[in-house]
Amino acid sequence: MSIPIPAEDPRHVPNRAVVDTSAITHNTRVIADSLREHTALMAVVKADGYGHGMLSAARAAVAGGATWLGVAHPASALALSRAGIEVPIFSWLYEPRTAAEILPAVVAEGVEISVGSLAMLKMVADAARQADRRARVHVKIDTGMGRNGALPAKLAAIGSAAREDEFIRLSGAWTHLSAADDPEDPMTDQQVEIFDSACEALEEEAGPIPLQHLANTAATLTRRDLHRDIVRPGIGLYGYPPVATDLDLRPALTLTSRLALVKDVPAGQTVGYGHSFTTPAPTRLGLVPIGYADGLPRAASGGVSVLVRSDDGDHRAQQVGRISMDQIVVDLGSESRARAGDEVVLFGAAQALAPLDDDASEVAVTPQFVASAQTEGEPEPEQEPAQQPDAAAGTGGPTESRDGAEPETAESTGSTEETEPAEASDEAPSAPALADLDAAEPTLPDDHPGVPTADDWATAAGTIPYEILTSVSNRVPREQR
Numbered sequence: 001m002s003i004p005i006p007a008e009d010p011r012h013v014p015n016r017a018v019v020d021t022s023a024i025t026h027n028t029r030v031i032a033d034s035l036r037e038h039t040a041l042m043a044v045v046k047a048d049g050y051g052h053g054m055l056s057a058a059r060a061a062v063a064g065g066a067t068w069l070g071v072a073h074p075a076s077a078l079a080l081s082r083a084g085i086e087v088p089i090f091s092w093l094y095e096p097r098t099a100a101e102i103l104p105a106v107v108a109e110g111v112e113i114s115v116g117s118l119a120m121l122k123m124v125a126d127a128a129r130q131a132d133r134r135a136r137v138h139v140k141i142d143t144g145m146g147r148n149g150a151l152p153a154k155l156a157a158i159g160s161a162a163r164e165d166e167f168i169r170l171s172g173a174w175t176h177l178s179a180a181d182d183p184e185d186p187m188t189d190q191q192v193e194i195f196d197s198a199c200e201a202l203e204e205e206a207g208p209i210p211l212q213h214l215a216n217t218a219a220t221l222t223r224r225d226l227h228r229d230i231v232r233p234g235i236g237l238y239g240y241p242p243v244a245t246d247l248d249l250r251p252a253l254t255l256t257s258r259l260a261l262v263k264d265v266p267a268g269q270t271v272g273y274g275h276s277f278t279t280p281a282p283t284r285l286g287l288v289p290i291g292y293a294d295g296l297p298r299a300a301s302g303g304v305s306v307l308v309r310s311d312d313g314d315h316r317a318q319q320v321g322r323i324s325m326d327q328i329v330v331d332l333g334s335e336s337r338a339r340a341g342d343e344v345v346l347f348g349a350a351q352a353l354a355p356l357d358d359d360a361s362e363v364a365v366t367p368q369f370v371a372s373a374q375t376e377g378e379p380e381p382e383q384e385p386a387q388q389p390d391a392a393a394g395t396g397g398p399t400e401s402r403d404g405a406e407p408e409t410a411e412s413t414g415s416t417e418e419t420e421p422a423e424a425s426d427e428a429p430s431a432p433a434l435a436d437l438d439a440a441e442p443t444l445p446d447d448h449p450g451v452p453t454a455d456d457w458a459t460a461a462g463t464i465p466y467e468i469l470t471s472v473s474n475r476v477p478r479e480q481r
Contacts, residue, residue, distance in 0.1 A: 010477030014258045015290050017478045019052045020351060021060040023252035027237050028064025030247050031220060039227040042068035042090060042213070044234035046076065051469040052238060052253055055083050056480050061237060062087055070232055074099070074106045074113070081109040088112055092140060092148065096123060103127030107135045112171055116140040116149040121161055121168065128167035137162065138172035138211070141198045143191040145178045152198040159205030172211035172229075173199050180218035181242040188219070192226065221245045239349065240454060240465040251453060253469060254348025255295075255476070259308070259340050261287040262332065271329050272321025277302060284332040286317065288344050291326040295472035296346070296457070298323045303460030306330055307345040307451055310338040314353070316449040347452045347468070350444055 032041045043066035049057030058069050058080055070090045071077050075098075077091035091106065092114035103123060106113065108131040115121045115137045128135040139158060142149030150158055162168045175195045179185040195214055203209055211229040217236035219226045222243050235242060239251035262284060269279040279285075286308065292298045301323045305316045308330070315338070317330040332338050345352065444450070454465040461468070 008475070013475070013477055014260070015294060015476045016256045017051070017472050017476045018254045018256060018348070018352065019056065019478060019480050020250075020252045020254070020349070021052075021056050021480060023239055023250040023349070023351070024052065024057055024060035024237055025064035027239055027249045027252070028061045028066050028233075030249065031231075031233055031236060032065035034247060035220070035231060036224055036227045038229075040067045040230045041065060042070045042230050042232045043237055044070040044232050045080075046070065046072040046234070047470045050235065050238050050466065051472050053478060053480060054079065055085075057237075058083075058085050068230060074102050074111065077111040078102065078106055078109060081106075081111055090114070090138065092138075094120075094123075099123045099127070104130040107131040107133055110136075112136045112138060114138050114140045114148070114174070115158070116142070117154070118157055118161060121158055121165075125165050125167050134167055134169050136169050136171035138174050138213075139170065139202060139209075141173060141175045141195055141202075143175045143194040143198070144187060145176050145191075147176070149175065152194060152201065155198055155202045156205045159202045163206045170202075170206050170209060172213065173202060173209045174213045177214060177216055177219055180216055180223070183218075183222050183243065188223070218242045221247065235466055235469075238469060240469070242464075250351065251347075251349035253454075253472075254352035254451075255290075255346040255472060256348070256352075257288050257290040257344045257346065259286045259338060259342045259344060260289045260327075262336075262338055262340050264334075270321075272301075272324065274322060276322055277320040279331070281334070283334050284336045284338070285320075286330045286332045286336075286338055286344075288328045288330060289326060290346065290476075291324045291328060293325045293473060294476050295468075296323050296328065297461035297463060297468065297471065299462055300457050300460035304457055305452060307449065308332065308336075308338050309343040309345065310336070312337045314449060316452075345451055347454045347457055349453070350451055352451065353444070 028041065028043060035041060043058065043061030045054050045058045045061065048054045054071070054076060061069070062085060066087065068088050068090060069080055069085065070092075071080065072091065072093040074091045074094050077089045080089050089111045090113075091111055094103070096119075100123070103113070104127040107124070107127045110133075113124050113135060115124055116139070121137065124135050124137055139155065139162075140149035141155065142151050159170070162170045175191060177188055177191055179187040192214070199209055199212060213228055213230035213232060215223065215226045215228065215231040217233040220231040220233050221236065221241055236249055238253065239249050241247070241249050264282065264284050265279055267279055267281045269285075271277045271279070271285070288306070290296060302320060305318045308315050308317050315333075315336065317332050317336075319328050320331045321329050330344075454468040457468045458465045
């Protein structure tokens with residue numbers, strides 16, 4: 001399989017997605033410490049770790065106490081397993097053509113797999129026979145989400161088929177909550193009731209279900225009664241809880257660029273396509289070479305501000321006009337001392353403003369779409385899944401996924417002329433650096449304007465932080481720190 005090579009050398013691109021893996025470790029640890037006793041934490045690192053880099057996010061989460069990893073696609077699970085991250089891995093989204101190609105390897109690696117229909121169970125069983133290894137499956141129950149999963153009425157047939165197939169071991173049952181981010185919505189309790197009833201029916205047909213899990217980030221933070229055997233936090237690991245929480249969760253990704261042009265304009269200057277903004281007074285505009293092709297939502301046009309880091313300090317500047325494909329314009333204000341080359345923080349966290357240590361190691365820069373394959377050089381966490389005997393693994397039959405290990409639990413990431421303000425320094429602005437794992441959040445001056453967040457962009461665009469973080473495109477090089 002070939003890996004695409006980027007057209008642009010990332011060293012010569014001004015935009016950066018800076019990932020603080022220590023924040024992912026910190027957030028995982030904080031969430032893990034809040035769980036009920038004996039509840040395991042599955043770190044969801046799908047969608048390339050929510051745009052943060054799957055392998056580095058996975059390692060950071062395991063370092064913070066995650067004892068499971070979850071990804072949508074089997075190909076992602078295979079990459080995690082082959083990277084040597086030795087905790088149970090769970091995957092749940094596939095279709096027949098690619099399943100036939102990859103599931104035998106996935107089963108052979110010991111990845112645990114979701115099934116949501118008889119047809120999916122057969123796919124997994126066929127793959128297990130090719131691999132000559134028993135597959136551990138988790139039955140997905142559709143309790144109202146209406147996506148993947150079997151309706152309760154179909155579970156008896158799935159349970160019977162699983163019980164009768166020596167290449168299948170029923171390892172768990174799970175569902176996904178559709179409204180857990182609204183604690184007042186009665187839908188969550190309705191789904192839980194359907195899930196519990198369905199699990200009872202499934203057990204009557206197939207025998208005991210070792211693991212049950214249904215809590216996403218929102219339910220993990222607000223419903224301790226739903227922690228069960230495993231919780232599956234996703235967005236919370238990256239610092240954006242979908243519900244109010246007292247937990248200290250820190251954003252892990254900071255998106256930066258630099259000013260390409262600074263110019264003074266008169267009152268009445270129109271800006272952007274459709275001349276949707278007109279300057280009400282003389283001001284200084286800044287051009288930033290990043291746009292919707294890089295992941296900024298066009299729907300946020302005119303609704304967000306950025307942080308400009310100039311010689312006279314950090315200042316917020318309103319984005320004005322429509323967001324273009326590869327550039328935005330910000331209103332710096334008539335008194336601004338900003339100059340071309342100054343750093344611009346699109347969104348991130350306060351720890352991104354901490355100074356870089358003199359002895360800090362060089363940061364690897366890679367395009368986002370190959371970062372997971374090329375930037376992972378840190379040592380492997382020394383953590384092994386719990387090893388327990390498997391009563392179902394009889395002699396002469398298929399070998400057991402993960403060598404018969406039970407999944408690990410908590411018990412066992414006008415004028416358009418360019419101008420230069422007087423007294424501006426010729427020194428290039430320093431690159432942002434991220435705080436150490438256990439360092440306290442930097443204390444900002446009382447008058448500091450603060451750092452824009454992915455939440456700010458999501459609010460302006462009418463979407464959610466998940467979309468903002470995962471939309472940062474492969475044109476933006478990623479730095480891992």
